[in-house]
Amino acid sequence: MKLSYLTDTLSYKALWKADNDQSVQQAYTSDLLSDVMGNAPEDSLLITIQGHKNTVAVASLAGMKGILLCNNRAAPDEMLDAAAREGISVFSTTDDQFSASYKIAKGLGLV
Amino acid sequence: MRYRADLHIHSCLSPCADLQMSPSSIVSRASSLGISVLGLTDHNTCRNLPAFDSCCRKAGIMPVHGIEVTTREEIHVLCFFADMPAALRFGKFIESLLPDVPNAPDLLGDQVYVDEHERIIGEIDKSLYSASELNFDQLFDEVQGYNGMFIPAHIDRSAFSVTSQLGFLPEMTYTAVEAVRIPCRVDTYGNTVITNSDAHFLADIGSRSWSCEHEAMDYQALKHILETDRLTR
Numbered sequence: 001m002k003l004s005y006l007t008d009t010l011s012y013k014a015l016w017k018a019d020n021d022q023s024v025q026q027a028y029t030s031d032l033l034s035d036v037m038g039n040a041p042e043d044s045l046l047i048t049i050q051g052h053k054n055t056v057a058v059a060s061l062a063g064m065k066g067i068l069l070c071n072n073r074a075a076p077d078e079m080l081d082a083a084a085r086e087g088i089s090v091f092s093t094t095d096d097q098f099s100a101s102y103k104i105a106k107g108l109g110l111v
Numbered sequence: 112m113r114y115r116a117d118l119h120i121h122s123c124l125s126p127c128a129d130l131q132m133s134p135s136s137i138v139s140r141a142s143s144l145g146i147s148v149l150g151l152t153d154h155n156t157c158r159n160l161p162a163f164d165s166c167c168r169k170a171g172i173m174p175v176h177g178i179e180v181t182t183r184e185e186i187h188v189l190c191f192f193a194d195m196p197a198a199l200r201f202g203k204f205i206e207s208l209l210p211d212v213p214n215a216p217d218l219l220g221d222q223v224y225v226d227e228h229e230r231i232i233g234e235i236d237k238s239l240y241s242a243s244e245l246n247f248d249q250l251f252d253e254v255q256g257y258n259g260m261f262i263p264a265h266i267d268r269s270a271f272s273v274t275s276q277l278g279f280l281p282e283m284t285y286t287a288v289e290a291v292r293i294p295c296r297v298d299t300y301g302n303t304v305i306t307n308s309d310a311h312f313l314a315d316i317g318s319r320s321w322s323c324e325h326e327a328m329d330y331q332a333l334k335h336i337l338e339t340d341r342l343t344r
Contacts, residue, residue, distance in 0.1 A: 032184075032185050032242070033185065033240075034181065034185060034210075034240070034241045034242035035242075037212050037238065037240070037241060038210050038212050038241070050270075052270060054219075054240070057215075057218045057219050057240075058240075060218055061215050061218050061219070086218075
């Protein structure tokens with residue numbers, strides 16, 4: 001699934017987007033960053049409500065390509081600065097984690 | 112005698128803290144600010160306590176040997192111990208409960224421990240940003256077993272606090288609770304509320320602190336002052 005699926009098909013908002021439209025094979029839903037750090041798969045999208053600069057650090061450490069903030073959670077400027085540095089796209093939606101996970105699973109062809 | 116305390120400070124060993132935060136620099140800054148009771152609370156480790164202890168003693172500051180533990184729920188809790196050996200034992204125990212996720216210094220920051228002259232002794236490989244295996248209640252019991260002080264950190268903050276992770280402060284008797292803003296908007300069930308700087312940079316030390324009046328200060332006196340809310344307002 002191309003990350004542009006989030007904006008083009010699901011009409012989610014891109015808060016910061018990498019120049020190249022990256023592909024992800026999987027997604028991981030979690031709000032505990034220590035859990036993401038230990039368990040999230042590489043080349044995936046993080047679905048979370050944790051809008052924090054450390055979310056970017058942990059996603060980058062795990063080799064993830066994008067972050068989707070659910071429930072309309074805000075991304076502080078320092079989070080978006082970190083995202084630009086690390087080349088990790090950040091999106092936001094009013095959907096909760098369950099709905100977003102379902103829609104993205106469809107995009108990934110998993111359901 | 113009046114004492115000014117700042118119990119929540121991170122040294123260069125915490126990945127998120129500035130490398131300038133060596134124990135000796137922390138102590139000189141605190142000393143210049145008139146802080147007489149000083150706590151070092153690195154994330155999930157106690158390895159900078161020996162240098163901190165010796166710098167404090169030279170400066171005539173009372174060291175409070177601590178650690179900021181990340182529970183399984185990612186709640187931050189300040190834990191303090193009566194002496195350095197107890198704290199070092201506890202720190203080793205907590206490090207052993209961290210998962211084997213390596214630190215990435217470029218992304219998360221350096222994790223170096225130093226001697227009192229700011230010489231690097233070593234580096235911790237595991238990421239201290241991880242969470243320990245203990246949950247909030249288990250950590251409480253472990254700290255009680257050490258006759259330690261258990262102080263939930265920045266309970267009014269929107270990240271890594273009891274309120275952000277659980278939604279509320281569990282109704283228990285704590286040594287005290289720490290808030291960023293006083294008066295604290297969270298219901299604290301009569302527990303003593305203190306505020307500390309949570310300094311990650313030298314300039315932040317003492318930016319929040321608290322005071323008390325007491326004859327002679329030591330660990331037991333400090334614990335008693337906190338438990339019985341004898342702070343100077």
